[in-house]
Amino acid sequence: TDPYTAVNMFENGELDFVDVPSDLVPEYEDQVQLYYDGADDFLKLNMDGSNPLHNKNLRLAINYAINREDYINITTNGIFDAGTRYVLPIVAGVEKKYGEEYPYEAFPVQGDVEKAKEYLNKAMEELGVSDPSEIELEFLTTDSDNSRIQAEVIQDQLQRNLGIVVNIKQVPYKQRLEMEDKREFEMVFSGWAPDYDDPYTYLGLFISDSPYNQISYKSEKYDELMRIASTSQDPRERMDAMFEAEKTLLEDGAIVPLQMRRVAWLKNPKVQGLVKSYVGPREDYVFADIVE
Template sequence: MLKNLKLTTSIIMLSSLLVLVAGCGSKKANDSKKEISVALNSELSSVDVSLAMDNTSSDVMEQVGEGLYDFTAKGGVKPALSTNKPKATDHGKKYVFNLRKDAKWSNGKPVTAKDFVYSWRRTVDPKTKSPQSYYFDGVKNYQAIANGKKAPSSLGIKANGKYKLEVTLDRAMPYFPSILAVSASFPLYQPYVEKQGKKYGTDAEHTLYNGAFTLKGWNGSNGEWSYVKNKDYWNAKHVQLDKVNVKVYKTEQTMVQQYQAKKIQFTQISGSTVKNLKKDQDLTVRKIPGNQYLVFNVKENKLFANQKVRQALAMAVDSNKLTKHVLQDQSLPATGYVPYGFNNSKTGKDFAKQAGQLVQNNKTKAQKLWAEGLKELGMTSAEFSILSSNTETAKQVDEYLQSQFETTFKNLKVRVAAVPFNSRLSKQNSGDFDTVLSGWTPVYADPTDFLNLLMTNNNNNNGKWSNSEYDQLIKDANDKYALDEQKRWDNMEAANKIAVEQAPIAPLFYISQVYLKDPNLKGMMLGPLGQPYYKDASYK
């Protein structure tokens, strides 16, 4: 996520690749100005703030939950449940927040400081296995808790009374305020969560809400649900929509048809659909600092434990052709791991542009490395599968990669396993894959939001690649050089180079977000990750 909070970087973060597409319903939006229909292109996996890591879950959480801060249209943050934006004291390591006294849960109970304390402790507890826990890296004692050396109760957050919250960091973190606007930092009402146990967040009926809307109609696996105005929301009088209907679609053709029939007010599109509609006045394109890449399972597949094999596969992909002839949605070929959009606050230089062209497309060298890698492994041929979501765009990328790999390496057989989004997410998180088509859109405006993902102990390092030099570079960037911008930058640039050279992933492209939006849908702000804020929207 990002911020205009004078973070170490100065970008405007916008959106995520495969989220938000507008929906549908037999009832037209103009039949009721207080009800609209929208859609997504992937299923909902969880509405538990500790587990809601993917884009769709994050999208939903923005509608039904709320934290200390909200994002602004320009990527900054503004008070939400906090009534103030405190300046950090104690050399940038302490924040004290005053909470609203009129905020309530959807069961009528007040939202208090201890709800934040419980939520954060629950998320960082290793027993929770939260993929979001590392966002709290930098909060006092997080590392010791993650390593099992201290109890979650030692985390640097405490309630000073009912409506005052104190947060203590291990080090100054200029981007920390932006983390307070993402769902990972939202509160949880302990009595309700513990009563529901393992059922919490698995469907609409076993979840509690403190946002502008409550969730209705989601049974944990279906592709349709609604956001219904929350009468207990502290700012309910500002919310103009009574209901937002959501439906998941798999084909863009259907989405466009629904949009053109005025049954959909907002839909994301990609590929040739963008090309065909490029003259449509409702079409908008946004460049965002997000990427797509292929993850190699270094731990579970001996083929990818070999660095030369990984390098060969990464070099075999022509990302220029992928973006120009396959995607056709103004995405850009990847030049490195970290995408464009992060500027050094001292020099003003863009991180990716300064790093230069790290990604290589060299089929001759790729074939040489492939042959050497197989020889080292005692193999004469190989095969593997590419796991991905069964969306149209993912399928197009899968087919392109399959063709590139099998054409370049005659003794390689590549299978494609396109599965429903939730299945892909589950398999990816459990390490049940050879390679997986994945990607990232940032939570805060700093290259470390990408680089942290490849650290040895990061929960999102699904391929389980480990490199001690890389880990130390990022650790020093986060700790030792936290307030020395140039040294931080040098460390991050060095780590970015290692990530490309050793190829635990194969960077493919930097994403763009393209969508159609009904001009009568007003005030719908798109957040840094691309989620719409329906609490600000109206339909005229």
């Protein structure tokens, strides 16, 4: 069902709960609830040496130049959470949620332009470039209107804050996936949704020999931490290793975390105990009941 039609059906009493498109959220501001659907979105930066992004300082400059708060306010009406880390904080830790046990903000939510320029200056020196405009990057994304808006916000922030040139390339979704798999990109908008309730489902992507590691990220330290995470029988040791791996990935600027997806939904007050899940089936009906 079309999401707008579904909202009308909820209004007419034909549905007991419904997800709400972000542009309708202001109309239902006092009624909507938000849930994480588990997915997060980020920019993959191709480090295979074919473009300037093999330079770590440039990758860090990009990460610090982005104001993620502005980004989500413009692109999602502020519904999504700004991604200042990579792993979704509400996945399971050892005794509590991962984010409670391992709080972390890799990059400031509003960015840090001064710090970004420091990294950019180092990058320019290492790349043998005298003017930021000599650094030109292609931003690959899909051909939807939403994708264009997202890309333009990033383009504007990077060009304004760093002075580099960012060219947007939009292609059909299927082609974007193919180009990602073939590593035919410099910077690409990407995302991941969890297969199970553990940080490994996110972090396993960037092990050196992972088929999902299209960015050519290679770190012996990261691989060793993930080896511990996959073999240790000690829950705390493996969780510590995964947190160190998450920090390593972001300290290397391997990806640019952007947002953690939240979905707005409306529910009939008579429906009690219905839980929205961030992994597996979207609705958990185990304790759901209709109370008249």
